[in-house]
Amino acid sequence: MDLVLQLLFTGIGIGAVYALVALGFVLIFRATNVVNFAQGEFSMVAAYLMVVFSVDLGWPYWLSFLIALAGMALFGVIFNLGVYYPLRHRTYLPVIIATIGASILLSNSVLAIYGPQPQVLQGWFDTPGIQLGPVYLDSQYLLIIGVTILLVLFNFWFFEKTLLGKKLQATSQDKEMASLLGISVSTMIMITFIYSAVLGGLAGILVAPVLFVSIQMGSTIALKAFAATIIGGFGDVAGAIVGGLALGVIETFGAAYISVPYKDGFAFLVLIAFLVFRPQGIFGERVAEKA
Amino acid sequence: MSASDNMIPAPAVRSKPLIIRHLPYFIGAAVLVALAAGMRFDGYILNILLQATTFSIAVFGLSVVLGLCGQINLAQAAFFGFGAYAVGLGTADLHLNFWLCLVGGCAITLVAGAFLGMSTLRLGGHYLAMVTISFQQIVTLVMINAIGVTHGPDGVANIRRPELFQSSQSYLAFCVAMLAIVGYLVWHLPDTKLGRAMRAVRDNELAAGVNGIDVFRTKVSAFAVCAVLGGLAGGLFAGGFAYVSPDQFSFAESIQFLTMSLLGGVASPVGSVIGTGLLILIPEWLRFLKSVPGLYLAIYGLSVILIIRFMPDGIWGFVSDAFTRWRAHTRAPPVAGALQLKPATSGGDIVLEVTGLSKHFGGLKAVDGVDIAVKRGSVHALIGPNGSGKTTTLNVLSGLYKATAGRIVLDGTDITNMAPHQRTAAGLGRTFQNIRLFRSMTALENVEIGAERPGNTMIGKGDDALTERAMEALTFVGLGNRANELISSFSYGHQRLIEIARALASNPTLLLLDEPAAGLNSTEKLELHELLKRIAAQGLTILIIDHDMTLVSEAAQHITVLNFGRRIADGESMAVLRHPDVVSAYLGSE
Numbered sequence: 017m018d019l020v021l022q023l024l025f026t027g028i029g030i031g032a033v034y035a036l037v038a039l040g041f042v043l044i045f046r047a048t049n050v051v052n053f054a055q056g057e058f059s060m061v062a063a064y065l066m067v068v069f070s071v072d073l074g075w076p077y078w079l080s081f082l083i084a085l086a087g088m089a090l091f092g093v094i095f096n097l098g099v100y101y102p103l104r105h106r107t108y109l110p111v112i113i114a115t116i117g118a119s120i121l122l123s124n125s126v127l128a129i130y131g132p133q134p135q136v137l138q139g140w141f142d143t144p145g146i147q148l149g150p151v152y153l154d155s156q157y158l159l160i161i162g163v164t165i166l167l168v169l170f171n172f173w174f175f176e177k178t179l180l181g182k183k184l185q186a187t188s189q190d191k192e193m194a195s196l197l198g199i200s201v202s203t204m205i206m207i208t209f210i211y212s213a214v215l216g217g218l219a220g221i222l223v224a225p226v227l228f229v230s231i232q233m234g235s236t237i238a239l240k241a242f243a244a245t246i247i248g249g250f251g252d253v254a255g256a257i258v259g260g261l262a263l264g265v266i267e268t269f270g271a272a273y274i275s276v277p278y279k280d281g282f283a284f285l286v287l288i289a290f291l292v293f294r295p296q297g298i299f300g301e302r303v304a305e306k307a
Numbered sequence: 308m309s310a311s312d313n314m315i316p317a318p319a320v321r322s323k324p325l326i327i328r329h330l331p332y333f334i335g336a337a338v339l340v341a342l343a344a345g346m347r348f349d350g351y352i353l354n355i356l357l358q359a360t361t362f363s364i365a366v367f368g369l370s371v372v373l374g375l376c377g378q379i380n381l382a383q384a385a386f387f388g389f390g391a392y393a394v395g396l397g398t399a400d401l402h403l404n405f406w407l408c409l410v411g412g413c414a415i416t417l418v419a420g421a422f423l424g425m426s427t428l429r430l431g432g433h434y435l436a437m438v439t440i441s442f443q444q445i446v447t448l449v450m451i452n453a454i455g456v457t458h459g460p461d462g463v464a465n466i467r468r469p470e471l472f473q474s475s476q477s478y479l480a481f482c483v484a485m486l487a488i489v490g491y492l493v494w495h496l497p498d499t500k501l502g503r504a505m506r507a508v509r510d511n512e513l514a515a516g517v518n519g520i521d522v523f524r525t526k527v528s529a530f531a532v533c534a535v536l537g538g539l540a541g542g543l544f545a546g547g548f549a550y551v552s553p554d555q556f557s558f559a560e561s562i563q564f565l566t567m568s569l570l571g572g573v574a575s576p577v578g579s580v581i582g583t584g585l586l587i588l589i590p591e592w593l594r595f596l597k598s599v600p601g602l603y604l605a606i607y608g609l610s611v612i613l614i615i616r617f618m619p620d621g622i623w624g625f626v627s628d629a630f631t632r633w634r635a636h637t638r639a640p641p642v643a644g645a646l647q648l649k650p651a652t653s654g655g656d657i658v659l660e661v662t663g664l665s666k667h668f669g670g671l672k673a674v675d676g677v678d679i680a681v682k683r684g685s686v687h688a689l690i691g692p693n694g695s696g697k698t699t700t701l702n703v704l705s706g707l708y709k710a711t712a713g714r715i716v717l718d719g720t721d722i723t724n725m726a727p728h729q730r731t732a733a734g735l736g737r738t739f740q741n742i743r744l745f746r747s748m749t750a751l752e753n754v755e756i757g758a759e760r761p762g763n764t765m766i767g768k769g770d771d772a773l774t775e776r777a778m779e780a781l782t783f784v785g786l787g788n789r790a791n792e793l794i795s796s797f798s799y800g801h802q803r804l805i806e807i808a809r810a811l812a813s814n815p816t817l818l819l820l821d822e823p824a825a826g827l828n829s830t831e832k833l834e835l836h837e838l839l840k841r842i843a844a845q846g847l848t849i850l851i852i853d854h855d856m857t858l859v860s861e862a863a864q865h866i867t868v869l870n871f872g873r874r875i876a877d878g879e880s881m882a883v884l885r886h887p888d889v890v891s892a893y894l895g896s897e
Contacts, residue, residue, distance in 0.1 A: 051433040102616050109379060110615045112436055113569065116381070117611025120562055120604055127601025231601075235558075239444065242437050277452040284441035291438060292426045 018150035023268050029157030030226070031264020032164035036219035037241035038248070038256035039171065040212040045251055046188035047208040048100060050111045054119040056238020058213050059220025062088050063229045064126055066221050067135045077140060084221060085214055092213030096206055104205075119238075123231045134228035137221075160222045167215070168257060175253075184208060236280060240267075243287040249297030258298060329491070336487035344480035353475050354548075359587045360482040361544040366567045366579040367493045368536030373565075374573035375497060376529035377509030378428065379436045382443040383564040386534045388450065388556030389416045390541025395463035395551045396456070405469040409542040413535050420534025424527040443558050450553035462552025466545050475547075482543050486580075489536065493576040498770070500759055505529050507756050510745035517705050518809065519731035519760040559604060566607050569614050572621025581622055631793070644775070646783035648845040649765060650734075650816045655719070658683045658817050658848045659704075664713035666696075666703050673699040675872040676713070679850075681817065681865075686839065686849045688863035688880070690856075692892055696872040697852045698740065701821050704850075705737050706730045718816050732761040736815030738806040740822040740852075744794045750805050751790040754780050757809035765814040780812035781805070784838060800831040807838070817848050824855040836862060860884060868892065 037055060044052045065087050069080035099118045103111045139156040146153050175181035186194040187204040195201045219237070227233055241256075244263045248255025263283055270282040290297065348356065365387050372380050393412025397403040427438045450457050457463070472478040496502040504525045507515035516522050545551050563586065571582025590596070596603045614621070620628060659681040666674040674696040681687040691697050702708045704715060706727035715723045722730045736757070745753050754777040758766055766776045781787045784804040786797075794802065803823060810818055823839075824832050832855065839862050843849060853859050859866065859880075866883040868876040870892045876883045883889060 045433075051436070053436070099612060106619075108433070109373075109377065110619060112379065112433065113565070114612050114615045116436075116562065116565075117608045117615065119608070120559075121608030121612065124601035124603075124605035124608060128599050128605055132600060239437070239440060243441070246434070246437070278448060281445050281448050284445050287441055288426060288438060291434060295429075295434075 019272070021151045023272050024265060025151055025153060026157065027265035027268035028261055029154070029160050029264070030223075030268065031244075031261035032160045033219050033223040033237065033260075034241045034244045034263055035257040035260025036164060036167065036222075037216055037237050038244040038260045039167075039253065040215040040219075041238075041241055041245050042251060042253055042256045043208055043215075044212045045245075047184065047205050048104070048111075050100070050108050050115070051242070052100075052212070053112060053115040053238070054095070054099070054122060055212070055216055055241065056234035056236070057119050057122040058088065058091070058216030058234070059223070059237050060126065060229075060231060060234030061091060061122060062217030062220040063137065063224040063233065064130065064135070065217075066137055066224060067229055071135070071137065077138070081221065085217055088213045088217030089210045091217075092210035093206065095213065096209040100205070100209070101202070119235065123234055127231045130231075132231070134230040137224040137229050139225035154226075156222070156225050160226075163218070163222060164257075167218075171253065180207070240283045243283045245297075246287055246295075247290050247297055249299030252297070252299045255297055255299040262298075329495075332491060332494075333487075336484070336491075339487065340480050340484045343483040344477060348476070348479075350475070353479060355587060355591065357475075357479055357482060357547040358544075359584050360479070360486050361540045361547060362564070362567065362587065363486055363540075363580045363583040364489050364543065365537045365540035366564055366571075366583050367489055367576050368533035368540075369564055369568040370573055370576055370579045371493060371496065371505070371536070372529045372533035373568060374575065374578075375502060375509065376505040376526060378526055378529060380439050380530065380533055381436055381558070381561050381565065382423075382439040382446070383533065383537045384556045384558070384560035385443045385446040386416045386420060386537030387541035387544070387560070387564075388446060388551075388553075389419060390538030390543075391545035391551045391556065392450070392457065392463065392541075393538070394542040394545040395466045398467040398546075399463055399465045405467060405546060409539070409546075412542045413538045416534045416538030416541075417531055420537075421527055421531040423534075424530035428526040428530065429523060439561075440558065443561055447553060447557055450556065457553070460553060462550060463545075464550045466549045466551065468546045468549075478547060482547065485539070485543060489539070490576045490580070493536075493579075501525070501528060503752065503756050503759065506748060506752075507745050510747055511743050513707065514739070514743035514745065515756075516727035517707070517731055517735075517737050518757050519728050519813065520756070521726075521728045562604075562611075563607065566611050566614075568621075569611065570621055572623030572625070572627070574620065575623050575627060577627075578621045578623035644779055646779040646811065647765060648811065648814060648842070648847045650814070650847050656683055657681065658718055659850065660714075660716040661704070662714050662716075664700065664703060664715065665711045666699050666708055667711045672872050674703065674869075677867075677869065677872070677874050679867050679874075679877075681848060681850055683848055684843075684846050685865055686843050686851060686863045688859045688866045689850060689852045689869065690854075690859055690866060691869035694871075695869040695892075697869055698821065699872075700869070701737070701819055701852055705735060705819060728761075731813070731815075734762070734816030735819065736760075736810035736813050736817070737819035738803070738810055738821055738823060740825055742799070742802045742806055744802055744806060744809075746794050749791050749793055750781060750786060750797065750808075751777055753794065753805055754809045754812045758812035760813035760815075763814050777808075777812050780808040783811060783841075784808045785834075800827050803827065803835075804838070811842070811847075815847070817850060818842070820849060820851045820853075822853050823851065824853050824858050832858065856884070 037059060040058065041052065041055050044050070062084055065084040066080055069075045069083055070077055095118065099114050100111065103114055140159055141155040143155055145155045175185055183199050184204050184207065187199060187201055191201050240263055241260065244259035245256045247262060248259025263286065266286055267279060267282050271279040365383055369380060369383055372378050390412040393415055394405065394408045397408030397411065398405055423438065423442055427434050451460055468478055472481045497506060504515065504520045507518065507520055508522050508525050512522050567582040567586045568579060570585060571580065572578025590603065618625065657680050659679065661677065661679040664674055664677045665672065677700060689697055689700065699708065703710050706725060710723055714721065717733055717735060720733050722733050725733065745756065755773055758773055758776040758780065766772045778787055778790060781790050784807055786801060786804060786808070797805065823835055827835060836858055839849065851859070851863060863880055866880050867874060868883060868889050875888045875892060876886045
């Protein structure tokens with residue numbers, strides 16, 4: 017029983033990271049109708065930025081953190097202008113392929129600069145964690161879970177209560193109508209990319225001390241985050257979060273009780289099972305084609 | 308669009324047999340095989356040629372699934388790996404015959420490809436991209452971790468070749484011959500029934516469905532063909548290099564295949580060979596880049612973005628597009644005879660019987676208990692103000708929407724629960740208000756897809772009969788002399804006529820016309836009216852939806868009027884148009 021609680025805690029912690037990246041996926045998908053296959057590389061790039069500022073240059077952790085996030089905002093702008101924007105009038109297939117190209121370009125550029133050795137990034141806190149009854153709560157996982165809760169609340173407030181949030185929603189639902197109402201669609205899409213890059217970056221920085229900082233971390237996280245969005249219900253914000261948490265828990269238990277080497281395979285098996293038996297996911301968005 | 312030129316009976320089109328027309332290809336291929344067998348290469352060149360040959364076959368697969376059918380596959384390296392491991396483990400560990408292993412590997416990839424396709428192809432392309440990546444990752448995990456079977460990261464060594472091709476030189480010649488054969492099949496595929504169906508699905512899934520194509524099965528076929536070609540290529544690769552290991556079949560390799568395909572031009576096997584050749588040779592020239600890990604793949608990634616941005620059809624696509632445009636203006640289309648419409652007459656007096664048809668969207672009753680009876684050989688009009696449920700009714704009839712309640716009987720067959728392509732096979736033909744043609748094809752090819760309707764009794768066997776039928780239909784609408792032009796070069800009115808020709812070529816029992824006069828100028832409307840008369844004169848039953856009261860009142864003998872999803876009037880044209888409810892629905896009541 018103690019082990020179960022311990023695994024549950026770890027699973028939710030790692031699941032929260034998937035949830036954050038999945039949220040980034042969903043936001044871009046809703047704004048542009050395109051899945052960004054370089055979403056995971058956002059996390060990877062941010063983690064490396066953290067390594068540059070905090071480890072290599074020795075800047076204070078909080079300052080490195082802020083500058084890395086600012087860097088990610090800029091990165092979102094460049095990504096939009098370089099990859100999505102020139103193809104915005106084409107069908108989804110060229111855009112998907114371009115984002116895959118971007119993902120390969122990013123991870124291998126980092127590989128060329130930093131080499132294949134994984135980098136180590138310290139956690140935010142000096143204390144490694146606290147013992148609560150039978151369960152040991154790792155401080156970094158606590159931080160991840162806390163930040164995720166805050167972000168979910170912020171997200172809700174931002175999209176439901178602010179004018180900018182409403183404009184973003186309008187753009188994602190009907191671009192033509194939004195532009196007729198005087199909303200600049202390209203600005204809204206730009207903001208979405210910035211927000212999404214920052215979210216992905218945040219997830220990368222938070223998870224870096226738990227995993228290693230490596231060039232593969234991006235694609236691994238992205239694939240699982242995408243699986244999470246399908247499990248939760250594609251295009252659904254709540255679904256992305258629930259799906260991410262569920263996947264983290266499934267994976268942690270699978271690794272503990274079934275097989276460690278195949279840990280990364282569970283997510284994909286669950287994904288394929290969902291696609292076959294319940295493609296609309298837990299929250300049931302209709303995926304039937306529109307006539 | 309005059310009607311006079313279809314009156315001259317012309318001899319049927321007969322072209323030379325394919326095998327003669329394509330003789331230059333086979334001669335060229337034979338020369339290449341002879342060169343591969345006869346020329347002396349050093350080991351390094353031989354390896355590069357062997358790699359280029361086998362990779363090209365795998366990239367052919369992508370030209371089918373991505374180029375022809377518009378579906379993405381990011382796991383081609385996994386299928387390539389299946390074939391390679393089948394030959395590797397089979398010949399090295401199990402000491403089986405090479406040919407047996409090669410065929411077995413192809414069979415395994417066929418099953419894997421079909422299964423993977425069936426699980427996701429009903430959903431959108433994003434899912435397919437993600438699922439194929441997942442599949443690729445699982446395959447790599449298994450190759451590395453299932454050490455008992457696959458030898459793990461060590462890979463499989465001492466893979467054997469067939470007795471017949473023991474020397475590297477003869478094996479290369481064998482691979483080049485395979486390349487030529489597979490290349491021929493893939494090159495010819497777009498002009499077969501399956502290939503046309505794939506292109507139709509790529510251009511417009513909805514229109515493909517209502518023209519009698521089973522969209523899902525077509526996609527799964529394309530995906531399975533792609534997988535098999537990957538497996539075949541992998542098997543040949545394993546025999547050639549005698550050693551395989553998991554890193555040769557990773558996600559990065561799948562991306563490399565994709566890049567090769569995109570660079571050369573995804574629509575044609577010629578493009579595949581160009582792209583593969585370039586991406587194998589260029590890195591050999593740029594070997595120094597490999598000293599920095601990652602740099603090399605980073606350049607691949609960048610090239611993918613740049614190709615997609617600046618050269619969407621690849622190198623060969625650019626060349627062949629120019630050629631197609633030039634040929635359309637120089638090549639005279641074949642002459643065609645007069646179009647015969649012989650609608651089936653198996654049922655009774657009523658061709659289409661709709662009873663209690665309803666379609667609800669949540670709480671909105673778009674169509675609510677509508678009855679329609681269309682008499683054989685008549686022109687029947689369905690009219691009503693905007694938002695009255697006309698187009699929804701048509702979409703339910705053709706199967707794009709599922710009926711909430713009610714029954715649809717076409718010529719004695721209950722089609723209420725059939726998929727669009729099954730209804731088409733049962734004898735339904737339709738056009739769309741917003742034209743849905745296959746935009747990357749010529750007018751003739753569009754109409755050929757219509758003519759290929761399953762159950763069309765008006766075409767004989769073979770491609771010539773098909774072309775003949777399509778030409779007749781195009782000539783019937785007055786566009787026979789422009790058959791080889793691409794859709795984009797036709798005016799809006801002419802595109803509408805091509806859509807009608809596409810439906811006519813299928814020899815339907817009932818023709819549904821969705822606002823055929825919308826967007827036409829007054830001359831075009833007159834011509835449309837003439838065309839409808841000529842169609843009706845051949846006894847084809849027509850159900851027409853339109854706003855144009857002149858057209859409707861002159862063409863139709865019978866009118867059904869809808870308002871707010873309900874039938875408010877039904878009967879002989881003139882009587883219905885004077886009906887007080889109809890007048891008030893259109894003009895408002897006092």
